[in-house]
Amino acid sequence: MTKVSLKFFCYLLFLFLFAKQPVFSQSGPSTSFENPEVAQNYVMEIWNNSKGLPQNAVFAMEMDNFGYLWTATEEGLARFDGKILTVFDQDRNPEMLEQTYYNFFKTAEGIWAAGDRSIALLNKNIKTVIDCSEITDNALIRAIAENGNGGLLIGNQKGQIFSLDNGTFTALPFWNPDVPLEIFGFYQLKTSILLVGTSKGIYELNQQTSQVKLVTRKDFSALKIFGNSNRIYVYADDEGIFQLDEDYRLENIHSFKQSNMIYPPSLIVDSENSIWASSIESGLIKLTDGNTTQVYYPELQTYTVRKIIKEKENLYLGTLGKGFAIVKPAKIKQLNREVLKEKNIKPIYQTSDSSIWIGTKSDGIYRLKNGKINSWKDSDGLLQNRVNTIGSANRKVYVGSIAGVSIIDQQKGQIIGYLTKENGLQSNYVYAIFRDSKNWLWILTRAGGIHYIDEKGSFHQVELPERYSRTSFISIMELDNKQVLIGSVNEGFFRFENEQLIENQSLPLPMSENLIYSMYEDDAGDLWFATHGGIVLYQRGEFKILKKQNGLKSRSVFSIIADDKSGIWTTNNFGVQYFPNSELEKFKNNTEKDFFIGNNYYDDSHGMPNSETNGLIFPSALKDYSGEIWIPTVEGVGIIQSSSLKDEESKDFLFTWDYVQVGGQKIDIENEIVIPKGERIFQVTFSLIDIESPDRYSFFYRISKTSEEWHPINENRLLNFTGLKPGNYTLQVKVLTHGKIEQIYSLPIQVKATLFESLAFKILVLIAIGILFYFIVKYYYTIRMKRKLESMVNQRTAELSNANGKLKKALSEIERKNKVLIDITWHQSHLVRAPLTKAMGISQLLSQNIDFQEIDLSKDELEQELLKTLEQLDQIVRNTHSMSENIKNNEN
Known part of the structure; x- marks a missing residue:
């Protein structure tokens, strides 16, 4: 047999041992409609495995210091904030040494959950898990308390107490009972003093003085010690419930006959000193001032309640097989009449004698008067069992239906007449009946029917323009100025003074939404219309929706x-x-x-x-x-x-950042979030703890550096982030209650950068890029300059080569011309020399005063000869010039 099966068997055996015949001093079992404690004044929510609970058998239940409700089941732990169940099991939380925990012990640090071989500290999340194998060999953990030194005291089924300090278990040296006993539980009185409930009495354990003393008789079996800040109670096997005073005197306040059907582990005391417990057979037992009341909830049927928590006006019930239930006071009550239970209710009306008249969809009309209820149906003469409207005038009740109006004598309760098309109605389909301050009874129907019966009892039909002959009129009210306002289908509202139509205004709505179900005039005289398209305000001739x-x-x-x-x-x-x-x-x-x-x-x-x-x-x-x-x-x-x-105040809630999931790990959020290097995908969760009214909140978020716009948050209260760049951010969550901003909560987020994302690395990269760019530019310009120079050199070389060729050609031409010139000069020098010598000789002769007879020529002849010589020389010069001109012309 497995340990779980063995424990379940022991539990059933325990129930059998305590299953004795009940005796109640005040009342027997009550239904939810007879007992004012639980009648129509409560609502119940049940959370089971179809809503997220790991399993429907609740072993333990407790609230931690944050306000979360924790439950222990066979398939794991569950945490509840009023809206969401968060499961903790070995698949999701590998730090858990086992799946099933059986008992919870509340301390200042949080809840210590005890299993077969380990304990786990629960406070918003699982804070720590401790292996207790060395002290739990065939002995269940029965009690856990703080030892005042930062450690724990742990009591087991064998009657042993161990001190746990810095991860080391040590048997408490001064705990040495002189008889074998079984420990049932601890009850902390002060930081250093606690009571130990055992099968052999109650002991006071003083950790400061290291002393233990027995404070009750040894044959007193203290199965359960419980209490509040005012009182301490003890449940004793076969003896009942006792109150324990400061001097440890026991006063029996509920005999065993009054409390023998109690399941002891469920015992609690509320702030009003009423004792609550589970009944072994069914329901709960409430003990107040010596009186016993059995409280039965039909929703739980015969499911045994294992654990009870009473917080303010709410009850939290952990059951065997039904999950856990939350019982709250009903804020809206239900009519305490079985005959009207679950009926489809139509109009409700109150007559001048304070009677309440209730119409139904298919079951006629009912009257509540002086605690009695009467009804009328078609079998009693009602035109039809479907009731659309109710009104009254002159001690008569008018019941409108789709077949006309049935008239009931208000005092006699008899149907005394009818109004139909045969009596003047425009249509038998009657929508509204209303009595105004003049005692006129207005009757509105389909097919343009507006009628009234005046104060004298005369029947009238209001004449309307032809365009409204098919209009359905469905609502009516009287304004402060005594005008009558009538709402319609598709045609807006109609304002009447006496029976005269003075205004008709259509509403700014599509045809399918233009139905005026109800109307209201506020203190400023502005009109409000309840329609099929929202609430329409009519103010100073303008509409607003x-x-x-x-x-x-x-x-x-x-x-x-x-x-x-x-x-x-x-x-x-x-x-x-x-x-x-x-x-x-x-x-x-x-x-x-x-x-x-x-x-x-x-x-x-x-x-x-x-x-x-x-x-x-x-x-x-x-x-x-x-x-x-x-x-x-x-x-x-x-x-x-x-x-x-x-x-009602909407401030009674607790917002808390829950955990961040990054890199496959869940990390409890303390003051800020640090995202490790290289991680860019993470999730942030938060909780808003309000078990009373969890549906009244809506949430929006934004994160700095990315957007100033608020984004809605879905119901799972989980935010996913992807690709945030390294840096510091602020996550903000805005909480709204019924549209009003309650609070904005901020959470710093630091996204760590890897080496390659660090600022220093980026600076180095920028420097390297700059240097590389510099060398690239320098290389580029060097290559470019080299190419440019090469091009220039090549071009210059080509130019020089071309010039050199030209030069060579020119030189060659010059040489040729020089040669020609030399030839010309040599030739001309020979041609010029003879006449020039001759002319020079004649000139010398003429310049000397010689005797011309010696040379056989006269002076005149010499002069003539000189002149011819000069002319000959001039002709040679002319010929030379002509030759040079010919050379030039040939070049051109």
Whole structure:
């Protein structure tokens, strides 16, 4: 047999040993509709394996220091914040040494969960797990307490107590009972003093003085020591429940006959000193001032309750096979009438004698008067069992249906007449009946039917323009100025003074949404219309629409009822919403399209028979003479008993950052998040702990450096981040309650950079890139310059080569010309020399005064000869010039 099976067998044996016949001093078992403790005044939520609990048998249950509700099951631990169950098992949390823990022990550090061979500290998450194999050999852990030195005291089934300090177990040296005993539990009195409940009495253990003393008789079997800050109680086997005073005197306050059906491990005491326990047979037992009351919840049937926690007005019940249940006081009550239970309720109306008349969809009409209930159906003469509207005048009750109006004598309770098309109605389909301040009874129907019976009893039909001959009129009210306002389908509202139509205004809605179910006039005289397309405000001739995106729970709004001039209650397909006047004024004055109106919202989780209320009836909700508001739903009547609902505080919650999951590890969030180097994908979770009203919150987030825009958060309260660059960020989560900002919570996030992402590395890279760029540029310009120089050299070389060729050619030409010139010069020099010599000789002769007879020529002849010689020389020069000109012309 496995340890789990053995423990389950021992548990059944334990139940059998305590299963004796019950005796109750006050009352026997009560149903939820007979006992004021648990009647229609409570709602119950059940959390089982279909909602996330690992397994439906709850071994232990406790709240940690953060406010989380922890449960222990055979398949692991579960943590609950009011909305989400988080499972801790060996698959998700490999640090756990075992899957199943059987007992919880609350300490200042948190909850110590005890299993077969280990203990685990629970406080928001699993803080630590300790292997206890050396002290749990065939001995279950029965008690854990702090030892005052930062360690623990652990008591086991064998009666041993060990001190755990710095990971080392040591048998407590001064714990030496003189008889064999079994330890049942510890009860901490002070930091250094605790009580040890055993099978052989109660011992006081003083850790400061290292002393132990027996404070009761040895044959006293203290199965359970429990209490609160005011009182300490002890449950003793076969003796009952005792109160333990400061001097350790025992006073029996509940005899064994009064408490013999109690399952001892479930015993608790609440803040009002009432003792709660589980009954071995079924239900709970409440012991108050010597009186015993059995409390039975039909939802739990015969499932045994193992653990009870009482916090304020809430009960938390851990069961065997049903999971855990939360029992809360109902904020919206249900009508305590079995005959109307789960019926589809239509109009509700109150007559002048304070009687409440309730119409149904298919079961006729009922009257509640002086605690009695009567009904009328078609078998009693009612035209039809489907009731659309109810009104009254002159001690007569008018019941409208799709077959006409049935008239009931209010005093005699008899059907005394009918109004149909045969009597003048425009249509037998009657939508609304209403009595105004003049005692006129208005009757609205299909096919353009507006009728009234005046104060004298005369029947009239209001004449309307032909265009309204097929209009359906479905709602009506009287304004403060005594004008009558009538709402229609598709044609807006009609304003009448006496029976004269003075105004018709169509609403700015699509045809499918243009239905006015209900109307309301505020203190400023502005009109509010409940329609199929939201709430429409008519102010100074202008319309403004409040829609789902502005805070409405549903597109359709069936009724608007003022509550003592402090706000309005509205009904819709999903429950009831309350809007304070301050928020309505904000809506009036706000021009933003994304305006969100603050409101409180209630549904079946707050006590309504069903969240779906009824519309297209009149009246679609009722505020009675005492101020209570009656809400018709598809499964019964909900009653808002007090205006205190609208003033409830929304601050009773705890926001906490939970854990960050990065690199396959879950890390508890303390003050900030540090994302290791190289990690770019991580998840951040948070919790908002409010078991009372977990559905009233909405969440938005943003993270600095990326966006200033707020993003909505889904219900799992988990944020995924991918690809954040290294650096410092601030994660902000905004909490809204019914649209109002409660708080903005911030969490620093540091994303570590790898070596390659560090600033120094980036600077080095930039420097290297700069140097590389410098050399690349330098190399580029060197190559470019080299190529340019080469090109220039080549070009210059080509130019020089060309010039050299030309030069050579020129030189050759010069040489040729020089040769020609030399030839010419040589030739001409020979031609010129002879006449020039001759001329020079003649000139010398003429210059000398010689005797011309000696040379056989006269002076004149010499002069003539000189002249001829010079002319000959001139001709030679001319010929030379002509030759040079010929050379030039040849070159050209």
